[in-house]
Amino acid sequence: MSESDVAGMRQALGEARNAQLLCPPNPAVGCVLVLPDGVRIAAHTRAVGQAHAEAAALEIAREMGRSPEGATAYVTLEPCSHHGRTPPCADALVAARVARVVVAVADPNPLVAGRGIERLRAAGIQVDVGLLADEARELNLGFFSRMVRRRPWVRMKIAASLDGRTALDDGTSQWITSPEARADGHQWRARAGALLTGIGTVLEDDPRLDVREVETPRQPLRVVVDSRLQTPASARILQPPGDVLVYAASEETARAGPLRATGAEVACLPNPHGKVDLLAMLNDLAARGVNELHVEAGHKLNGSFVREDLVDEYLVYLAPRLLGRGRDMLDFGPLVALRDAPQLEFLEIERIGPDLRIRARPPGRDRF
Numbered sequence: 001m002s003e004s005d006v007a008g009m010r011q012a013l014g015e016a017r018n019a020q021l022l023c024p025p026n027p028a029v030g031c032v033l034v035l036p037d038g039v040r041i042a043a044h045t046r047a048v049g050q051a052h053a054e055a056a057a058l059e060i061a062r063e064m065g066r067s068p069e070g071a072t073a074y075v076t077l078e079p080c081s082h083h084g085r086t087p088p089c090a091d092a093l094v095a096a097r098v099a100r101v102v103v104a105v106a107d108p109n110p111l112v113a114g115r116g117i118e119r120l121r122a123a124g125i126q127v128d129v130g131l132l133a134d135e136a137r138e139l140n141l142g143f144f145s146r147m148v149r150r151r152p153w154v155r156m157k158i159a160a161s162l163d164g165r166t167a168l169d170d171g172t173s174q175w176i177t178s179p180e181a182r183a184d185g186h187q188w189r190a191r192a193g194a195l196l197t198g199i200g201t202v203l204e205d206d207p208r209l210d211v212r213e214v215e216t217p218r219q220p221l222r223v224v225v226d227s228r229l230q231t232p233a234s235a236r237i238l239q240p241p242g243d244v245l246v247y248a249a250s251e252e253t254a255r256a257g258p259l260r261a262t263g264a265e266v267a268c269l270p271n272p273h274g275k276v277d278l279l280a281m282l283n284d285l286a287a288r289g290v291n292e293l294h295v296e297a298g299h300k301l302n303g304s305f306v307r308e309d310l311v312d313e314y315l316v317y318l319a320p321r322l323l324g325r326g327r328d329m330l331d332f333g334p335l336v337a338l339r340d341a342p343q344l345e346f347l348e349i350e351r352i353g354p355d356l357r358i359r360a361r362p363p364g365r366d367r368f
């Protein structure tokens with residue numbers, strides 16, 4: 001593939017990034033059409049139920065009065081071949097008589113993988129697959145996770161002091177990190193399909209757990225893990241905007257009734273210890289279309305996620321202050337030997353205002 005192919009795909013990836021807040025549960029896809037005279041038309045997936053990237057680019061070409069015939073299309077994900085909420089993009093590209101399609105990565109959905117590419121090739125279109133595939137996959141890691149593993153990509157956000165405390169002993173935690181770091185945290189909230197916390201945090205912090213600090217076209221689903229349904233009907237997390245889902249270990253109707261009356265959904269997924277079954281919950285969230293799950297809970301629930309090896313990525317904000325005694329980040333262990341310590345790799349370390357943002361993953365975690 002040539003330098004201009006790489007440039008075309010880079011532009012398509014940039015387009016896809018612009019769709020990341022907008023289109024969940026659909027993947028964020030970018031498409032760049034390069035017409036035979038070199039004119040470029042770029043588009044990305046629109047909101048759910050509206051045009052996919054390829055259809056959006058073809059529509060722009062039509063509006064410009066330009067024919068896409070003979071064009072090269074750069075797409076960050078294999079064009080779809082099935083009738084979902086919109087018609088198949090592979091058919092639209094065939095009907096538009098494009099000459100060549102460059103695909104970054106094949107669709108991970110086992111039911112449709114490869115079919116779009118086959119459809120294009122069967123129509124005589126040249127199809128090249130695999131350009132900047134890792135970047136394209138990374139951009140939609142949540143969608144890949146839901147399709148392949150049947151669970152969301154779990155990103156755990158923790159805000160702590162440099163000595164690793166997330167609250168004082170009495171539970172006071174607002175605020176440890178700076179306004180800049182908190183706004184950055186909202187950017188990560190905004191791209192998630194769901195935001196999750198535990199009943200301990202609901203009772204101590206009464207969080208809203210919505211997206212306020214950045215502009216967003218959509219509010220994620222808010223999820224509370226609350227085995228015994230202790231969430232008070234007055235909790236701020238139950239207020240608008242957006243939907244709320246409470247996972248319990250027993251559906252005690254006396255407690256579930258008032259919660260449901262607020263509009264929240266209550267789902268019962270017990271584990272053998274009388275708590276919420278976290279893996280079953282992840283499967284359920286995936287079935288509901290959640291690609292990325294943003295966890296913002298206290299040390300107990302965070303610890304359970306780690307113990308069950310369910311965290312795919314850590315998003316840790318460290319403030320340059322010391323709290324001494326107080327709540328930890330993660331309540332798990334004690335480990336009997338250092339070799340048993342879960343191993344991570346740093347992915348990225350950034351300065352956000354006065355704080356540090358560290359992203360880390362278990363090695364090879366994104367290879368599924």
Ligand SMILES: NC(=O)C1=CN([C@@H]2O[C@H](COP(=O)(O)OP(=O)(O)OC[C@H]3O[C@@H](n4cnc5c(N)ncnc54)[C@H](OP(=O)(O)O)[C@@H]3O)[C@@H](O)[C@H]2O)C=CC1
Binds near residue numbers: 176
């Ligand atoms: N700085 C930060 O980043 C953050 C700090 N915090 C701070 O954390 C503190 C609250 O921490 P914590 O009490 O640990 O709250 P959590 O949010 O971790 O909630 C813990 C509760 O979740 C319930 N739960 C249900 N199922 C499970 C399961 N499978 N595994 C574990 N827990 C389960 C348990 O209660 P039950 O059995 O009744 O269901 C448990 O007590 C507050 O002080 C808050 O300010 C909170 C969030 C972020």
Ligand SMILES: Nc1c(N[C@@H]2O[C@H](COP(=O)(O)O)[C@@H](O)[C@H]2O)[nH]c(=O)[nH]c1=O
Binds near residue numbers: 159173177206207317
């Ligand atoms: N203390 C602390 C955080 N705490 C997290 O933010 C939640 C409050 O959310 P909301 O009500 O939507 O503003 C709280 O329950 C906890 O999960 N976050 C941070 O970025 N920095 C901080 O210092």
